[in-house]
Amino acid sequence: MELFGYYYNPSTDTHDVKSFNTPFKVICNSSATKDLIEEFVTVIDNKADEFAEKDSGWILLNFIHLEININKFNPLRASSFIELPPEIVRRQAVVNIRNNDDYCFAWSIVAALHTPTGVDFVTSLYPHYSTVLNTAEQDALNLYHTFLKTPKKMNTLTELEQTTDNNAKNCHICDKPLLGDKVADNCHKTGSYRGPAHSLCNINYKIPNFIPVIMHNLRTI
Numbered sequence: 461m462e463l464f465g466y467y468y469n470p471s472t473d474t475h476d477v478k479s480f481n482t483p484f485k486v487i488c489n490s491s492a493t494k495d496l497i498e499e500f501v502t503v504i505d506n507k508a509d510e511f512a513e514k515d516s517g518w519i520l521l522n523f524i525h526l527e528i529n530i531n532k533f534n535p536l537r538a539s540s541f542i543e544l545p546p547e548i549v550r551r552q553a554v555v556n557i558r559n560n561d562d563y564c565f566a567w568s569i570v571a572a573l574h575t576p577t578g579v580d581f582v583t584s585l586y587p588h589y590s591t592v593l594n595t596a597e598q599d600a601l602n603l604y605h606t607f608l609k610t611p612k613k614m615n616t617l618t619e620l621e622q623t624t625d626n627n628a629k630n631c632h633i634c635d636k637p638l639l640g641d642k643v644a645d646n647c648h649k650t651g652s653y654r655g656p657a658h659s660l661c662n663i664n665y666k667i668p669n670f671i672p673v674i675m676h677n678l679r680t681i
């Protein structure tokens with residue numbers, strides 16, 4: 461953003477156009493544009509004040525115009541193929557898979573494990589990563605099919621389980637009084653009865669109690 465003003469200096473009887481600009485900033489969908497504009501205005505305000513204090517004598521007659529320059533921001537996309545500079549290619553020391561998907565990391569692992577059948581790094585020279593690696597996507601699908609897709613119905617309660625359930629005062633998950641809010645919690649994998657529970661505790665308990673952790677180069681990001 462750049463603001464142009466028309467100035468007059470009475471001591472030299474001269475007129476001049478002065479402008480004050482801001483640095484470029486990246487604006488994404490999630491950016492707080494209003495805050496950014498306010499920040500720009502503050503920068504321009506400060507620069508104009510500095511100018512007035514430093515080169516005293518100039519009087520602002522009027523603003524001429526405000527210029528806003530917008531350039532399309534094209535961030536580096538790291539997930540797919542990027543052409544290497546020729547000097548790096550010539551060294552033949554870098555594996556640079558020509559993939560068209562978002563699995564450059566998986567393809568690179570495959571390339572490290574398998575000798576290519578040709579000179580270039582096209583994906584057809586390697587076995588598909590899904591046949592070599594258990595990707596997170598595959599792991600998630602396995603978890604879904606194992607635990608969530610077809611939950612097993614609860615087994616019929618044994619006499620003892622039924623008595624326990626009838627007499628239960630506390631939720632077996634949070635250990636707080638049931639106070640009339642009671643459902644029979646069961647394991648969705650085996651169908652076995654686990655105990656009496658609050659309806660909300662029962663729902664929350666169904667969500668797998670693990671967090672997938674994915675590491676890249678064994679470094680945290």
Ligand SMILES: [Zn+2]
Nearest residue numbers: 631634658661
């Ligand atoms: Zn509970």
